[in-house]
Amino acid sequence: MRKLLCSLTLSALALTSVGGFAATKAKVIKYVPKATKGKPYGKILTAKKDPSNLVQFKAQNHLSYAVNQKILNAAKTAKKGGYVNGTIDTVPYFSSWFITGSRNSVYPYSMVGHSPAAGGTTNITTQLIPLVTVLLYNGTAVAVYDPTAANDPQGDDISLVAQSPIYDATTAYPGPPSQTGQFEDGHQRVSFRSTAAANWHTQLSATNSGTVWVQFLEYNYGEWALACCDSNGNDFPVFEINTISNNFEYILQNEVPANSTVPIIVTDYLTAYDGYSGGCCILGYHTAETGIADPAGVLVWTWATFIPNSAPSPFGPFGRSTMVLSHEVDELVNDPFVNTNVSPWVDGGVGFAQANLETGDVIEGMAASDVVYPVTLNTTGGPYNYSLQNVANLEWFTRNPFNGGIYSWPNTYTLGQAPHPVGCTFQTVNCWSYGQGSAGFYFGPPY
Numbered sequence: 182m183r184k185l186l187c188s189l190t191l192s193a194l195a196l197t198s199v200g201g202f203a204a205t206k207a208k209v210i211k212y213v214p215k216a217t218k219g220k221p222y223g224k225i226l227t228a229k230k231d232p233s234n235l236v237q238f239k240a241q242n243h244l245s246y247a248v249n250q251k252i253l254n255a256a257k258t259a260k261k262g263g264y265v266n267g268t269i270d271t272v273p274y275f276s277s278w279f280i281t282g283s284r285n286s287v288y289p290y291s292m293v294g295h296s297p298a299a300g301g302t303t304n305i306t307t308q309l310i311p312l313v314t315v316l317l318y319n320g321t322a323v324a325v326y327d328p329t330a331a332n333d334p335q336g337d338d339i340s341l342v343a344q345s346p347i348y349d350a351t352t353a354y355p356g357p358p359s360q361t362g363q364f365e366d367g368h369q370r371v372s373f374r375s376t377a378a379a380n381w382h383t384q385l386s387a388t389n390s391g392t393v394w395v396q397f398l399e400y401n402y403g404e405w406a407l408a409c410c411d412s413n414g415n416d417f418p419v420f421e422i423n424t425i426s427n428n429f430e431y432i433l434q435n436e437v438p439a440n441s442t443v444p445i446i447v448t449d450y451l452t453a454y455d456g457y458s459g460g461c462c463i464l465g466y467h468t469a470e471t472g473i474a475d476p477a478g479v480l481v482w483t484w485a486t487f488i489p490n491s492a493p494s495p496f497g498p499f500g501r502s503t504m505v506l507s508h509e510v511d512e513l514v515n516d517p518f519v520n521t522n523v524s525p526w527v528d529g530g531v532g533f534a535q536a537n538l539e540t541g542d543v544i545e546g547m548a549a550s551d552v553v554y555p556v557t558l559n560t561t562g563g564p565y566n567y568s569l570q571n572v573a574n575l576e577w578f579t580r581n582p583f584n585g586g587i588y589s590w591p592n593t594y595t596l597g598q599a600p601h602p603v604g605c606t607f608q609t610v611n612c613w614s615y616g617q618g619s620a621g622f623y624f625g626p627p628y
Contacts, residue, residue, distance in 0.1 A: 208391035208392070209391060209392045209393070210392070210393050210394075210395060211392055211393070211394050211395070211435070212394070212395050212396075212397070213394060213395065213396040213397070213428045213431050213432065214431070215397045215399070216398075216399060216402045216404060216424070218402065219399070219401070219402025219403045219404065220401070220402065220403055221400055221401050221402070221403050221406075222403045222406040222421075222454075222456060222459075224406075224459075225406070225407050225408065225409050225416060226406060226407070226408040226409070226419065226454055226459060226461040226462075227408065227409055227461070228408040228409060228410070228417075228419070228452075228461050228462050228495050228496070229461065229462065230452075230462060230464060230496045230499055230500065230545070231462075231463060231464065231542075231545060231546075232460050232461070232462075234455075234458050234460040235422070235455055235458070235460045235461075235463050236535070238422055238426075238453075238455070238463050238466050239463070239466050239539070239542065240466060240467055240468075240512065240516070240519045240537065240539055241466060241467075241468040241469070241470075241519060242468075242469050242518065242519035242520055243468065243469065243470040243471065244469055244470065244471065244479060244518065244520070245471075248269075248471075248479065249518070249520050251269070252267075252269065252276070252291055252518055252520060253289045253520060254289075255267065255268070255276055256276035256277060256278055256289030256290060256291055257278055257287065257289050259276060259277045259278060262277075262376065263277065263296075263298065264276065264277045264296040264297060264298055264299075265277070265296070266295050266296055266299075267291060269478055269479055270440045270441070270472060270475050270477060270478025270479070271440045271441065271472070271478050271479035271480070271481065271517070272293055272305060272440070272441055272442075272443055272481055272517060273293065273294060273295055273303050273305065273441070274291050274292060274293055274294065274295075274517060275291065275292060275294060275295050275296045275297070276289065276290065276291040276292075277289070277290060278290065279579045279581065281523070281524050281578075281579055281580055281581075286524065288521070288522060288523055288524075288579075289521070290516070290521040290538060291516075291517060291518055291520075291521065292369070292514060292515055292516075292517070293305060293383060293443075293481075293513065293514040293515075293517050294369065294383035294514070295383075297369075297373040297376055297377035297378065297381050298376055298377065298378060298381075299378065299381075300377070300378025300379070300380045300381045301378075301380060301381065301382075302380070302381075302382040302383075302384055303382070303383050303384070304384050304386060305383065305384065305385050305386070305443060306386055306388055306441065306442045306443070307385050307386065307387055307388065307442070307443045307444075307445050308388050308389070308390060308436075308438055308442050308443070308444045308445065309339055309342060309343065309387055309388070309389050309445050309447060310389075310390065310392070310394065310432060310436065310444055310445065310446045310447065311327075311328040311329050311338070311339050311393050311394065311447055312328065312394045312395075312396060312428075312429075312432070312446055312447065312448050313325065313326070313327045313328070313329070313393060313394065313395045313396070313449075314326045314327075314395075314396055314398060314420065314448060314449070314451055315395060315396070315397045315398070316398055316400065316405055316418055317397055317398060317399045317400065318399075318400045318401070319400075319401060320399070322397075324418065326418075326448065326449040326450050326451050327449055328447045328448060328449040328487060329393055330449075331562075332449060332450075332489040332491065332492065333489045333490050333491050333562075333565070334491070334562065334563070335560050335561075335562030335563050335564075335565045336560060336561065336562040338447055338449050338487040338489065339389070339447060340560075340561070340562075341487075341502065341503075341560060341562075341565060341567075342387070342445075342447060342487065342503060342506065343387040344558065344560045344561065344565075345502070345503045345506075345558070345567050346363070346364045346503070346507070346556045346558065346567055346569055347363065347364050347365065347385065347503060347506060347507060347510060348363060348385055348386070348387050349363065349558055350362050350363060351558075352364070352367075352556055352558065354367045354590075354591045355591060355592075355593060356371065356374075356593075357371070357374065357587065357593075358371075358374065362382070363384060363385060364507055364510075364511075364569060365383060365385060365510060365511060365514050366382050366383050366384060366385075367590070367591070368511060368514075368572060368574075368590050368591075369383050369514065370382070371574065371587065371590050372574045372575045372576070372590075373575070383514070385443075385510075388442075390436060392436070394432050396425070396428045398420055398421075398424065398425075403421060403456050404420060404421050404424045405418050405419065405420045405421065405451075406418070406419055406421070406454060407419070408452075408454065408461050408462060408495065410495065411493040411494065411495045412493040412494050412495070412497070413493045415493070417493075417495050418451060419451060419452050419453060419454045419461055419462055420451050420452075420453055420454075421453065421454060421455070421456045422453035422454060422455050422456075422463055423455070423456060423457070424456075425453060425484075429446055429484055432446065433473060433480070433482065434473060437473050437474050438473065438474065438480065438482075439474050439475075440472040440473075440474060440475050440478040440479060440480050443481055443482060443483070443513065444480075444482040444483075445482070445483055445484075445485070445506070445510070446482070446483070446484040446485075447484075447485060447486075447487055447506075448484070448485075448486045448487070449486070449487055449489070450486065450487070450488055450489065450492055451486055452464045452486055452495070452500075462495070462496075464485065464486050464496075464500050464505045465483065465484050465485035465486060465505045465506065465508065465509045466483065466484060466509065467481070467482070467483040467484075467509050467510075467512055467513040467519070468481065468482055468483070468519070469481045469517060469518045469519050469520075470482075479518060481513055481517045481518065483506075483509040483510060483513050484509070485503075485505040485506035485508075485509045485510075486500070486505055487502060487503070487505070487506070488500045488501050488502070488505075489502070490502060490565075490566060497549060498549040498552075498553045498568065499545070499549060499552060499553070501553075501568040502565075502566070502567050502568050503567050503568065503569060504552075504553060504568035504569060504570050505570075507541075507568075507569040507570050507572075508541035508545065508570040508572070509541070511540050511541055511570070511572045512539050512540050512541050512542075512572075515538055515540050515575070516537065516538045516539065516540075519537070521537060521538040522536055522537060522538075523536060523537060523538050523578045523579075524536065524578075524580075526543070526578075538575075538578050540572040540573045540574075541570055541572050541573075543572070543573035543577065543589075543596070544570065544571050544572060544573060544589065544595055544596070545570065547595065551571065551592070551595045552570055552571060552595075553568050553569070553570065553571070554568070554569040554570065554571050554591050554592055555567070555568060555569075556568075556569060569591070571589050571590065571591060571592045571595045572589065572590060573588060573589055573596060574586075574587060574588055574589060574590055576588060577589070577596055
């Protein structure tokens with residue numbers, strides 16, 4: 182712990198000089214340009230994971246109206262109950278539609294992979310991009326948060342991500358039917374169990390460009406601040422989301438990833454606040470934007486922070502290891518272009534209404550026992566306790582089947598399978614029951 186600004190304290194996982202991060206982990210080190218002006222935020226923030234006033238950051242669509250309409254209109258060409266494979270230069274995807282509600286509203290959607298009914302394996306390349314964060318105060322480095330350093334005894338964040346259930350093919354999950362394989366592949370096979378061919382798979386591979394990126398954030402420019410509190414009762418640093426979003430874009434513009442690749446930017450420990458609203462904290466998001474390598478196509482990518490198991494987490498079990506990444510990757514797979522609208526619903530913490538197919542947001546506000554799905558794997562550094570997030574299935578959004586479906590995974594009981602109360606009109610408290618767990622759910626009109 183180091184004193185900061187006399188009256189504030191800073192807890193850091195790694196407190197080293199700028200040269201102290203693991204330079205040997207990559208072939209090349211590149212730097213994001215430093216800011217030259219700004220002002221300090223000026224107060225300690227109160228931390229809350231993914232608050233409602235930051236919902237606009239959680240999933241971002243930066244595509245033109247024409248591109249969005251092209252994607253949505255193509256989805257509507259699928260035969261009822263069928264699928265069409267996408268043709269835009271982007272990550273492999275398929276599309277379809279469903280009808281929900283008394284108004285017979287048609288909701289088109291697109292998902293990563295290829296047609297479930299056609300079967301076969303679709304291989305998706307993901308590119309892990311480590312981003313080291315150097316916190317500056319008056320131009321002096323006071324802390325380094327490095328995803329290529331061994332922050333847990335079992336190894337560094339990047340290597341632990343690459344060995345995690347997101348990529349591991351040996352992890353066993355419950356059904357129905359039971360699955361053995363990668364996290365995303367298992368979830369999609371359960372969601373489309375009634376229509377998918379037996380040999381249908383969507384596999385992710387982890388690649389690394391060989392570059393470690395470094396960003397320098399200055400306290401006096403408001404690029405980072407302090408929030409309260411971690412599990413030890415200490416203030417902890419957070420970075421400004423608009424600043425880092427610009428830095429993410431700088432990195433992608435220089436990496437020039439193919440549109441068929443999914444970049445995954447990984448930071449260590451740090452979460453984000455909004456310097457305009459003061460809201461805190463965002464732990465990750467996923468985005469669709471105009472392609473960089475091919476501007477006629479679409480690039481989809483995500484950022485997630487990795488909170489090591491050995492760190493004093495500000496959010497308890499939430500956010501540990503790959504929990505945030507599993508949340509963001511699952512949402513990216515299920516809504517890569519961030520343009521799938523659904524009938525309105527209220528999240529598991531009954532915090533705010535949404536009308537999108539965000540599979541992780543449905544559950545993240547519930548109790549930790551409902552949110553976190555633990556998996557222990559043998560890594561090169563020894564057994565490691567990974568955290569994944571339970572996520573909502575497609576049938577939770579389509580409400581088909583309305584009663585008795587499997588609405589969540591891997592824990593199929595997080596969103597309860599019990600039928601709704603007889604005569605439920607969603608005008609009474611008893612109707613906050615679409616999925617039990619630690620909170621209820623409400624679907625707004627059209628019902």
